[in-house]
Amino acid sequence: MPEPILQIENVSKIYGARRTLFGRTAEVQALNNVSISVQKGESFGLVGESGSGKTTLTRSILHLETPTAGRILFEGQDLALLSSAELRRLRARVQIVFQDPYASLNPRMSVRDIVTEPMLVHNDILNLSRVQRTDRAAELLSLVGLGPQHLSRFPHEFSGGQRQRICIARALASGPELLLLDEPTSALDVSVQAQVLNLLCDLQDRLGLTYFFISHDLAVVRYLCDRVALIYRGELVEEGETDEIFDAPKSDYAKMLIGAMPEVKVRGNAA
Ligand SMILES: Nc1ncnc2c1ncn2[C@@H]1O[C@H](COP(=O)(O)OP(=O)(O)O)[C@@H](O)[C@H]1O
Numbered sequence: 001m002p003e004p005i006l007q008i009e010n011v012s013k014i015y016g017a018r019r020t021l022f023g024r025t026a027e028v029q030a031l032n033n034v035s036i037s038v039q040k041g042e043s044f045g046l047v048g049e050s051g052s053g054k055t056t057l058t059r060s061i062l063h064l065e066t067p068t069a070g071r072i073l074f075e076g077q078d079l080a081l082l083s084s085a086e087l088r089r090l091r092a093r094v095q096i097v098f099q100d101p102y103a104s105l106n107p108r109m110s111v112r113d114i115v116t117e118p119m120l121v122h123n124d125i126l127n128l129s130r131v132q133r134t135d136r137a138a139e140l141l142s143l144v145g146l147g148p149q150h151l152s153r154f155p156h157e158f159s160g161g162q163r164q165r166i167c168i169a170r171a172l173a174s175g176p177e178l179l180l181l182d183e184p185t186s187a188l189d190v191s192v193q194a195q196v197l198n199l200l201c202d203l204q205d206r207l208g209l210t211y212f213f214i215s216h217d218l219a220v221v222r223y224l225c226d227r228v229a230l231i232y233r234g235e236l237v238e239e240g241e242t243d244e245i246f247d248a249p250k251s252d253y254a255k256m257l258i259g260a261m262p263e264v265k266v267r268g269n270a271a
């Protein structure tokens, strides 16, 4: 029986009306009664167009947003009930890779500093000396297909794909079990996307990671994910095994999305 690592239970999020330069904005219901359960070691895909609530859900999992209703459990523990010390420990175990590797690396920090920073933040758990942190950074770089010679370099010296590899190394630095991947390849050139996706597959096998993979790209999700949920305007429309959803979509929304795919490739050949 697979164990859930992440349970999202009836989560709703309403952003309140705000005052802006142009007057008041209306309330936005970003999520409406969303329930998802992610099993340990699987790759779970969340698909939806822009504005459907994907980032809101991701931020809620990181406890950066508080749901208006419902709850989120990590290994059975309700995030809302954790003490700040417990929440800090949780942050080491749940890490995120963002869409834009250009915006998410500090240009003034060397790769060594970027990759060792999470180790410093979580050093109460990791207990590594400075030398050990640098050694671990070098190991992580080789794990993502870079090398120790890159430790002293700066982000501007790297291509987009290499920068995303650095972001992945940083995300792995605290030894997480769950990686949230918010459109990790959509800012990259198509030729580089497949390489980064292959790297993610490889890392998952080697490290036994669980992925919560967010995308609007169905081909990518089909390639990488065991199960998929479709979200539309904050509501879950369909959820199931990837092959089932692609072969026999039930909802009109799923049929429309899959019907619009340029070419449905056989899983495993997409890269
Ligand atoms: N901080 C915020 N305040 C008000 N509305 C927001 C905020 N963040 C997101 N929204 C709105 O919530 C909805 C879902 O946004 P988001 O979660 O970013 O979707 P996605 O990541 O799928 O593009 C959108 O209508 C968006 O405009």
Ligand SMILES: [Mg+2]
Pocket: 054, 055, 056
């Ligand atoms: Mg988003």
